[in-house]
Amino acid sequence: MADFVTVAMPTALATEQIIDAAGAGADDDADKKLRRALVGGGAGKVAAALVLALFRSPGGVFVRSKALFDAYYVMLLAVAVFGAAEVGVGCWVSASPSDRRRGVGKLVVWASVVPIVVVAGLGGFAVLK
Secondary structure, three states: OHHHHOOOOOOOOOHHHHHHHHHHHHHHHHHHHHHHHHHHHHHHHHHHHHHHHHHOOOOHHHHOOHHHHHHHHHHHHHHHHHHHHHHHHHHHHHHOOOHHHHHHHHHHHHHOHHHHHHHHHOOHHHHHO
16 A cells, blocks of 8 residues: 555756756757847847838938939838848747757848948937937
8 A cells, every 4th residue: 555655756867967957948048049139139120220211311422312312212121121031030040949040040140230230320329319
């Protein structure tokens, strides 16, 4: 009758097993941070580019000719498309975070600095006023 109420205790974990279990959590945190950077940064770029395109008319050099005027909106459109692609890459990386996908995600995060500079240069900080 003692066999029915006895609970077998698990064997002690080895140090390597504990370290491996803790390391998996660190990878999960890194994947979450990468996903947040990609999706959040991409959504921010799309929002900033659309606000600039819809509510702020071009000024300065962009009003000198029709080609420069059109270039203003083409650059904002390119930033919005890149931001949408960045959100897509964030979803793709989070679906199955392998080393290759994480590498592509990190590359996109580094490449996303250029559109941020373009939006800031075209007046992205004026949106915050």
